[in-house]
Amino acid sequence: MLTPRERWLAVLRRETPDRVPMDYWATPEATDRLLRYLDCSTEWDAMRRLQIDRVVLLAPRYIGPPLKPGYDLWGCRFENVDYGTGAYAECVEHPLATYTTIEEIEANYTWPTADWFDYASLPEQIAGKEDYPVQGGGSQPFLIYKDLRGMQQAYLDLIENPELVHYCLDRMFDFCYEDTVRIYETLPGRIDLSMVAEDFGGQERLLFSRRHILEFLLPRMKRMMDLAHESGVYVYFHSDGAIRQVIPDLIEAGIDILNPIQWRCRGMERDGLKRDFGDRVILHGGVDNQHTLPFGSVDDVRAEVRYNIEVMGAGGGYILAPCHNIQAISPPENVVALYKAGLEYGKIS
Secondary structure (H helix, E strand, O other), X not given: OOOHHHHHHHHHOOOOOOEOOEOOOXXXXXXXXXXXXXXXXXXXHHHHHOOOOOOEEOOOEEOOOOOOOOEOOOOXXXXXXXXXXXXXXXXXXXXXXXXXXXXXXXXXXXXXXXXHEEOOOHHHHHOOOOOOOEEEEEEOHHHHHHHHHOHHHHHHHHHHOHHHHHHHHHHHHHHHHHHHHHHHHHOOOOOOEEEEOOOOEOOOOEOOOHHHHHHHHHHHHHHHHHHHHHOOOEEEEEOOOOOHXXXXXXXXHOOOXXXXXXXXXXXXXXXXXXXXXXOOOEEEEEEOOOOHHHHOOHHHHHHHHHHHHHHOOOOOOEEEEEOOOEOOOOOHHHHXXXXXXXXXXXXXX
């Protein structure tokens, strides 16, 4: 048997592993429910029991200026919004919302730097998990830009204030680049994946025009991808939703993994993605958490896992996982069924 890390690397190198790798994404509430169901004391106990090839996520320790309660390092304030079975932190205060010029921002706002973080603690975060793939570094600045400016204004800025968007994204991508360099330097040769992400899609279509993606985001994302590849690191790209229109652009820029394959979104049919892109990018995800995991039966989950492995895993190039965070409404029986079916149908003879 291969280790989880060896299994991931075999798929990424287009080699044949012993079985399809399996990853895990879930909200804290869903994980707590799973732990109670399995009678496990920690998340990693559950990962090992279910034989999930979970990615170890690294993050340097914040040592910068003291943060006010509820605020992040960007100066955004968050409040937990309850949705019935859990809560998400939503940004309620946008520190750049009132500024109209670059000069105002430069005079009144302090951008975070990599000096605000301690990277010496990174090796200990891998301790005891040496056999698992490791993810560190990467970027997702437009998500932060929406918090800095407010969501509506952030999208309007693409048309009304393009110079402001370019300025802010340059500052944020520069921070992400330096942060990633320091992570790579702290753990040379040990980082397997960096997530270079942006949420481009909604349920039916792109959230941006393709022109804006190509102008504002993809060139800066490519810089991050090039850094990863120069360091021997694979690029893990995440975007929710219906993004088929820009998948060729993303592949040309350098993504290695496409996540999360929300196949109920328009244009994201699994067979079509495999047919058109499966020889150029690894497909990751694909187990539906809009209907199948929360509302389907155990047999529905097993059937979907089998279909995903047969279609997206044909000839290799697939990592089994939910198509985003499993929600607490999903019965733990369905979650367990996902991974048991993965073990059963994912074996490669």
